[in-house]
Amino acid sequence: MTAKGPNRRQSQLNIERQSAMIRAEKGIDKAGYMSGNKKASITINDHSIHFYQEGLGDPILFVHGALADARMWEDHCKILSREFKVTAFTQRHFGNPGYSSKDPFGIDTHAHDLVGLIEGLAIDPVHLVGWSYGADVSLSAAIKAPHLFKSLYLYEPEDPGYLNSEVREKYHSKAKVIFTDVYKAVADNQLDIAVKKLIDSLGKRADYFSQQSLKYRIQQLDNAHTLSPQLNQTEQPAINANKLSKILIPTSVVCGSETHQMFKIVAYSAATLIPNSHLLEVDSANHMLPREEPARFCQLVKESIHQKFCINSE
Template identity: 35%
Template structure:
């Protein structure tokens, strides 16, 4: 007999996600490597930690976190160093994947909840993969949607396609960064990964505000000097279950990286979401949460 209480709770969460009416938990902070890391916790159960992408923070996951909390998980999202509205500190380590991976390791240890499931999107994907590789004792599994760092891609034809498509969407972003207009750079970045003109403007005011709160990170994102190099051979050595997912209609840059990551992991191809692109987790929060839940239920 089905669990009626859980079914009703899940239905309520789906309605809340669709209409944006869920109550957001009160943010907390944890001192992590000289950084007051903001985070929120919602629900009870097996812990799931969300890792956001560029020009994002813990608020990016509000609807997805609420949906998973209603499905019986303790859902946690946090803001990575250099993102969000918090001021920077000169003594911080350099911006980059290794810094963010070190922070995540300390954060997971500070939570004291045991191994967690990681859910990552875009820029956060490499952070999740680095922690799963280096610290399997902290990770139950990882669900990564369209990672953005191609360090494991080596085929010359794929690298050329990556370079061509990356230049097509990121070129205008870099121009705005170099001109000192970080807000314009954010808008161009979101238009590029959203794959249509004025994608940024079509979003809700709340979503735009979250993205613009991280506008000051644009210069360091596109001048990253602390990239964590993860090879295909290293991906194959990850001991925990890892799912790589991508949209069925995503631009070549993200498609190539996701497909190659899945190949390197040697656990079948990526999870392909028909008709979707890079912004799917935001466009269909309920569908994204359901896909994550389906993956986690098998772990």
């Protein structure tokens, strides 16, 4: 990428100012991070991973997507901890505003960390819930270590690695609608603009970013520094049609009825390839469902687990 416009440092300062202004306006302390949940850390693959745990019962592990960290699952943890032992964690590179690292960034690296986290916390087998990029990481981890997982709940995975050539061409044409302006803003080191453009596009509304809950705007700006490494990752994840066809873990592949076609293409393909899978299209939902409606999303996750394991839902 050739940098144009503001330099990277200036772009980061713009983001930090915006985030600070939002916090100051609402009287929020940056340290107030998933209040009520105990924060802890564990070293996995020579990297410190922060996580939160709450509740008792079968373990559920949440895997966040782009421009996010463990904080996005705060409401979900409170809801599902009434029945399950829930864990939310922040993936490497995320959750630390302005943090720059030479560590590798990619689905394989994050999947390797995920496997290590589950083993390190001794919470296997887990019900794994992944959203967007987190669903891709979840799939990769399931391929690497299937014995660690009791079920998979994949909301709108996005990696095209298992699409055939014809479908992949359609996928890329649809992806341009979402990412063309985002790539340009990142290339120009205008990360604050890139964040807004991506979130507006995913939410399918021009003012979606500014109309979100305050806490989500803060989280997205805090993770703006991850956009460039994520959009330019060079790792080649071992997620292909053959690997998916060998996944025997009970799996739900889920997408919203109002989401971008790019995500529907991937979801339908994944559900077709994974033998023991169930495809669900959620009415009146888009890519941002987990953030827009935590209670509804949790109910969907809970119903999926209950149906797979014949548990009577209360």
